[in-house]
Amino acid sequence: MLKLVQVDSGYGKKQVLHGVSLAVNPGEIAALIGPNGAGKSTVLKVIHGVLSLWHGEILFGGVSLAKTSSGDCVRLGIGFCPQGNRVFTELTVRENLEVGGFMLPKDDLKTRISEMQRIFPVLKAREKDYAGKLSGGEQQLVAIARALIPQPKLLLLDEPCLGLSARLSTAVFEKIAEVCDQTGVAILIVEQKVREVLEICNRVYSLKLGKVVFDGHPDELKNDKAKLKQLFL
Template sequence: MTGTGETLLSVRGVETYYGKIVALRGVDVDVHRGEIVTMIGANGAGKSTLMMTICGNPQARTGQIVYDGRDITAMPTHEIMHLGIAQSPEGRRIFPRMTVMENLQMGAALVDPKHFEDDLKKVFELFPRLKERIGQRGGTLSGGEQQMLAIGRALMSRPKLLLLDEPSLGLAPLIVKQIFDAIRELNKNEGLTVFLVEQNAFHALRLAHRGYVMVNGNITMSGTGAELLKREEVRAAYLEGGRH
């Protein structure tokens, strides 16, 4: 695919290993421009490994990853990050000793400084709580605020593709709703392409245009978010326990 085509990210036949252990087994995934695509699966299924492999660490042993018409399979992570991919990793990984403002400045380090004030304003409109905490150290924020900061920091790099790894993990339902509403808003208003890895299948599939199910490093199902929500296997494995 070229960058002028519909597909922004194409993953083909990707296998990733940790030592001799196979973590991804011939994974095929497409993310089209302007879409929200989600990957659901149990803890340890390989979802986060796929995110990290897209970002070049670890690198795919076999297969190909093409982003915006460029083969990035063997590229080092720092080069991939310069191409307009931003990641909000699992566990948030903000800079705990830096203030909210300093964290956001770190996110903007790779882009033209003339956009900084506009981008900062957008992040604060999306997450007003961050504006209230602007001088506070990241490590003293609540879990939900840290997640907002991790996403805000990623957005400051003006990405074409935002990778979100478990943004709802460990957060209260009300905060989860705020985070998912923000993702929806970014996609709808800014046209931002989002690839989302989630254990919270209910919220993720309701949000996503399309979804994939991963089991033990394999893609076992794919379809629209609505289709997967209706699938009996998905409901039994991921949606039992009172979600409605």
């Protein structure tokens, strides 16, 4: 579904990614881990057209994303939840979901909102509440549901549990796994809560200084604490 081949990118003249190659298959959760500053968020931004591709190839369903904007990515079926950008606090929960489907016909949008409320019951219970009144975990569920409204084939999540307590993080991780199982959407997730994300992903990549230094099954790291520790040194 998604394939990156020897991708270079960065900010201004500063190169951050150096020959990054990875793949995400249909219906799977792939995790991208590594120390702070490794380039994990940069990978998501270059996939979604927020940053320019300097060198290499990014393919989605066989289509090149080399010169694709964020808007084009949404139309192609790639959703994105950026780090820390959870909700429009001054809008209600339902209005936040409506923003996610602004390109959909009215009846289709209504159907998609009902589907998200089925998967995330709290969004139905609190649909008339202002999103700013929700807990951090509930806000994150709103952000994920909003990104799912257009029915993406691939969802990019950038540290969805940033700043959340252990209890709320567990609830969010469980919902992410449930969403993948129920909708079939593929997910590429950047996350610092490594032990938790290893429990829900099918494949894991680790970055260090903008390079992929590990590519394998999560069990390889869950069963080898020394190797996991080495990836963050």
